[in-house]
Amino acid sequence: MSVDIASLRILHYPSKVLREKARPVERVTEEVRAVAARMIDLMNEVEGIGLAAPQVGLAWRMFVCDVPENEDRSASSDPPEATTRPMVCINPRFSEPSRDLVPFEEGCLSLPEIRGDVRRPSQITVTAIGLDGEPFSLRAGGLLARCWQHEHDHLEGVLIIDRMTQLSRMKNQSAVKSLEERARLL
Numbered sequence: 145m146s147v148d149i150a151s152l153r154i155l156h157y158p159s160k161v162l163r164e165k166a167r168p169v170e171r172v173t174e175e176v177r178a179v180a181a182r183m184i185d186l187m188n189e190v191e192g193i194g195l196a197a198p199q200v201g202l203a204w205r206m207f208v209c210d211v212p213e214n215e216d217r218s219a220s221s222d223p224p225e226a227t228t229r230p231m232v233c234i235n236p237r238f239s240e241p242s243r244d245l246v247p248f249e250e251g252c253l254s255l256p257e258i259r260g261d262v263r264r265p266s267q268i269t270v271t272a273i274g275l276d277g278e279p280f281s282l283r284a285g286g287l288l289a290r291c292w293q294h295e296h297d298h299l300e301g302v303l304i305i306d307r308m309t310q311l312s313r314m315k316n317q318s319a320v321k322s323l324e325e326r327a328r329l330l
């Protein structure tokens with residue numbers, strides 16, 4: 145394996161890899177499975193609901209997500225708005241976004257202390273490859289659909305600070321600056 149799995153960590157803005165366009169995963173190898181498992185562990189450690197490969201320093205088109213069910217969202221609704229177990233999407237593509245654009249406050253594991261409103265379609269269909277190497281297609285709504293779209297943005301080098309409403313952008317200006325400052329000191 146060329147990736148040192150144990151050394152993978154969640155990287156923060158303004159890490160360069162967060163701005164790269166990720167490349168397709170050619171084959172679902174043992175290494176890809178090991179990276180996905182590590183990403184799920186890292187996501188769980190910080191109680192996140194999604195994590196994309198560029199956030200751990202790999203410009204691969206892959207993300208993991210796990211949106212727990214609660215009184216507001218279910219994995220058995222139509223379409224589902226939550227998951228019952230972690231899911232892995234490799235080389236994901238979207239289709240049939242709903243025409244609405246719903247604002248909702250998002251955070252990001254790579255942008256600590258930053259939260260802002262992002263408008264996204266409330267429902268979308270993802271087609272991706274699973275860890276078993278097989279393609280699958282699934283439609284989601286609510287937080288699950290939002291999570292997919294947020295993670296997919298990472299594969300394009302796009303962050304919530306690019307998508308936030310103007311008001312949220314202003315509110316987070318100094319937090320973004322301090323992340324940039326912190327990186328300069330490291």
Ligand code: ZN
Pocket residue numbers: 251252253254294295298
């Ligand atoms: Zn994120």
